[in-house]
Amino acid sequence: MLRIEQLTLELPYYPRWWQRRFATHLDQLSFSAAAGSLHAVVGASGAGKSLLAHTIMGLLPANARLSGQCFYQETLLDAKRQRHLRGRHMALIPQSLNALDPLVRTQRQVSWAANRSGLAHKAAWQAAGQALNHYQLDDRAGRAYPHELSGGMARRVLTAMAHAGQASLIIADEPTVGLDPVQRDRVLSALRSLAHQGKLVILITHDLRHALPIADHVTIMHQGRSVETAPASAFTGMGETLKSAYAQTLWQALPDNAFSASEIIHKKEESVA
Amino acid sequence: MRLGLAIARRLLRLGLVLLCVAAVSFSLMMASPVDPVDAYLGPQMAQVSPEQRELIAQRWGFNDPAPLQFGRWLQQLASGNLGFSHVYNQPVGDVISQRFQRSIALLGSAWLLSILLGFTLGIIAGAKEHSPLDKMISTYAYITASTPTFWLAILSIMFFSVYLGWAPVCCAGPTGVLSSETGLLTRAHHLALPVVTLTLLGTASITLHTRTRMLALMRSEIATHAFAQGASRLDIAWRHGVRHASLPALTLALASLGELFGGSILIEQVFAYPGLGRATVEAGLRSDVPLLLGIALFTAVFVCSGNMLADSLYHLIDPRMRRKYA
Numbered sequence: 001m002l003r004i005e006q007l008t009l010e011l012p013y014y015p016r017w018w019q020r021r022f023a024t025h026l027d028q029l030s031f032s033a034a035a036g037s038l039h040a041v042v043g044a045s046g047a048g049k050s051l052l053a054h055t056i057m058g059l060l061p062a063n064a065r066l067s068g069q070c071f072y073q074e075t076l077l078d079a080k081r082q083r084h085l086r087g088r089h090m091a092l093i094p095q096s097l098n099a100l101d102p103l104v105r106t107q108r109q110v111s112w113a114a115n116r117s118g119l120a121h122k123a124a125w126q127a128a129g130q131a132l133n134h135y136q137l138d139d140r141a142g143r144a145y146p147h148e149l150s151g152g153m154a155r156r157v158l159t160a161m162a163h164a165g166q167a168s169l170i171i172a173d174e175p176t177v178g179l180d181p182v183q184r185d186r187v188l189s190a191l192r193s194l195a196h197q198g199k200l201v202i203l204i205t206h207d208l209r210h211a212l213p214i215a216d217h218v219t220i221m222h223q224g225r226s227v228e229t230a231p232a233s234a235f236t237g238m239g240e241t242l243k244s245a246y247a248q249t250l251w252q253a254l255p256d257n258a259f260s261a262s263e264i265i266h267k268k269e270e271s272v273a
Numbered sequence: 274m275r276l277g278l279a280i281a282r283r284l285l286r287l288g289l290v291l292l293c294v295a296a297v298s299f300s301l302m303m304a305s306p307v308d309p310v311d312a313y314l315g316p317q318m319a320q321v322s323p324e325q326r327e328l329i330a331q332r333w334g335f336n337d338p339a340p341l342q343f344g345r346w347l348q349q350l351a352s353g354n355l356g357f358s359h360v361y362n363q364p365v366g367d368v369i370s371q372r373f374q375r376s377i378a379l380l381g382s383a384w385l386l387s388i389l390l391g392f393t394l395g396i397i398a399g400a401k402e403h404s405p406l407d408k409m410i411s412t413y414a415y416i417t418a419s420t421p422t423f424w425l426a427i428l429s430i431m432f433f434s435v436y437l438g439w440a441p442v443c444c445a446g447p448t449g450v451l452s453s454e455t456g457l458l459t460r461a462h463h464l465a466l467p468v469v470t471l472t473l474l475g476t477a478s479i480t481l482h483t484r485t486r487m488l489a490l491m492r493s494e495i496a497t498h499a500f501a502q503g504a505s506r507l508d509i510a511w512r513h514g515v516r517h518a519s520l521p522a523l524t525l526a527l528a529s530l531g532e533l534f535g536g537s538i539l540i541e542q543v544f545a546y547p548g549l550g551r552a553t554v555e556a557g558l559r560s561d562v563p564l565l566l567g568i569a570l571f572t573a574v575f576v577c578s579g580n581m582l583a584d585s586l587y588h589l590i591d592p593r594m595r596r597k598y599a
Contacts, residue, residue, distance in 0.1 A: 100498075
C-alpha cells in the first residue's frame with residue numbers, strides 16, 4: 001500500500017547569512033508496507049523519523065530538496081495527490097501536544113478534522129463524538145480545552161482526530177512520549193486495532209521495546225538511512241536472523257537482553273571509519 | 274463573590290489612578306504661568322485695580338498653600354462640581370458632555386472601522402506570507418503607520434474637499450445652521466472625511482499586529498497539524514487564525530483609546546470639528562483652568578476604563594486564563 005523508493009531529503013541551512021548549504025536528512029531511504037499491518041519505524045533522535053512522516057504527508061517547507069519516489073496504492077504520491085489525500089486517506093498523529101489548538105474545545109477540534117476529511121458539519125460533529133467515545137473520552141472531555149486534559153487524554157484526542165477522518169494510512173509520530181505504562185499500552189493497542197481494521201499504521205518511535213509487541217514489520221533508521229527492514233519476529237534470541245550489525249546491536253542493547261552494546265558499537269565505528 | 278472582589282479591586286485601582294492624575298495635573302496648573310484671576314477677568318483686566326484683584330484672589334483662596342487648594346478642589350469634584358468654563362460660558366461638566374457626544378461619533382466610528390478593517394487585512398496578509406496580497410497590505414500598513422495624522426488630514430481636505438468638492442471643508446454641520454436643525458445625513462456627510470482619515474491611519478497598527486500573530490500561527494504545530502488534516506490556508510485562517518489573532522487585536526484596540534484621543538486633537542483641529550479635542554486646545558490657549566483639568570480627568574477615566582476592559586475581556590476570551598474567575 002505504501003512503497004518508498006530511494007527517498008532522499010535535503011534541507012537548507014545557513015552557516016552564514018549569505019551562504020546556503022543543504023544538509024541530508026533522509027538518505028536513499030526505501031521500504032514498503034502493506035495495508036492491515038503495523039509498520040514500526042525505529043531510530044534514535046535525529047535519525048529523520050519525523051521528517052519521513054512529514055515527507056509522506058507532504059508537509060515539508062517549500063525550500064526542501066527531495067528526490068526518490070513514494071507510492072501510495074501503487075500510484076505515485078506527488079504534491080498534488082498528497083494535497084488531495086491528506087485528511088481523507090492519510091492522517092498524521094503529531095508528536096507534540098502543542099498541535100492541539102489551545103483556544104478550541106476538544107470535540108470541536110475533532111469535528112473540524114472530520115469536516116476536513118469531507119464530512120458535512122452535522123455528520124462531522126457526530127463522527128467526532130463517536131471518535132472521542134471510541135477512545136474513552138466522555139462529554140466532559142469533549143467540552144474541555146486542551147490545557148484541561150491530561151497528557152494521556154490529549155494523546156487520545158490526537159488519535160481520535162486521525163481516526164475521525166476514516167483515513168486508511170495513519171502515521172503516528174512518537175505517540176507514547178511522556179505517558180505512563182498504562183496510558184502507553186492503551187495508545188499502542190488502539191493503534192494495533194486500527195491496523196486490524198485494515199488500515200496501514202506507521203508507528204514512529206525511538207523505543208524498539210514498545211514497538212515490537214504490536215508491530216508486524218520494523219524498519220530501523222540511522223542517520224537518515226534505512227538500516228534494515230525486518231519482521232518483528234526476527235527480534236528474538238540474540239537477533240541472529242537480523243542482517244545488519246546496527247539492528248543486532250540495538251536489539252542486544254535492550255536491558256531485557258544482553259545489555260551489551262559497547263563492544264559491537266566500537267567495532268562498527270572502526271569499520272565505518 | 275470572587276468576581277465582585279475583582280471588580281471592587283479594579284474600581285479601587287481606577288480611583289487611585291484618578292487621584293494621581295488629579296494631583297499631577299493640578300500641580301502642573303499651579304506651576305504654569307497662567308494667572309487664574311487674569312484668565313477669569315479676560316479683557317476686563319484693565320478695569321480692575323490691584324486692590325480689587327487682591328480681594329478676588331483672597332475670596333477664592335489663591336493665597337492659601339497649594340495642598341489646601343488641592344483639597345478644596347477635590348472636595349468640589351467629589352460633590353460633582355467640575356467648575357465653570359469661562360471660554361464656553363458653561364459649567365465644565367456640560368461642555369465635556371456636549372463635546373464628547375460629538376467626538377464619540379467621530380472617534381467611535383473611526384475606532385470601530387479601523388478595528389474591523391485592520392483585523393481583516395491582518396488576517397488576509399498573515400494567511401499567506403510573501404503572497405502579492407500580503408506584500409500590498411504590508412506596504413500599505415508600513416506607509417500609513419509612519420504617516421503623521423495631521424498631514425494626511427490636510428492632504429485629504431485639499432484633495433476631496435477643495436479639488437473634488439465631495440466633502441465639506443470643515444465643522445460638524447453647515448455654517449449658519451443650528452445644530453438642532455442639521456439632519457442626520459448632513460451630519461454624516463460632515464463626519465465622513467475625518468472618519469476616513471482617522472480610520473486609514475488607525476488600521477495600520479492593528480493590521481501589523483494581527484499579521485504578526487497570524488504568521489506565528491501559520492508556522493506553528495497547530496497549522497502543520499491542520500494541514501495534515503487536509504485543511505486549506507483559508508480554512509486555517511478562518512478557524513484558528515481569527516481566534517488566535519483576536520487576542521492581541523482586542524488588547525491593542527482597547528489600549529489605543531489614549532492614542533485615539535491624542536489623534537482626535539489633531540484631526541479636530543485640522544477639520545475644525547467641534548469636539549473634545551478642539552475644546553482641549555481652546556482651553557489650553559485661553560487658560561481655561563477648570564476645563565483643562567476636567568478634560569484631563571475625563572480622558573484619564575476613559576483611557577483607564579479601556580485598559581481595564583481589555584484586561585477583563587482577555588480573561589473571558591482566553592480559556593487558559595478563565596479559571597481564575599470561575
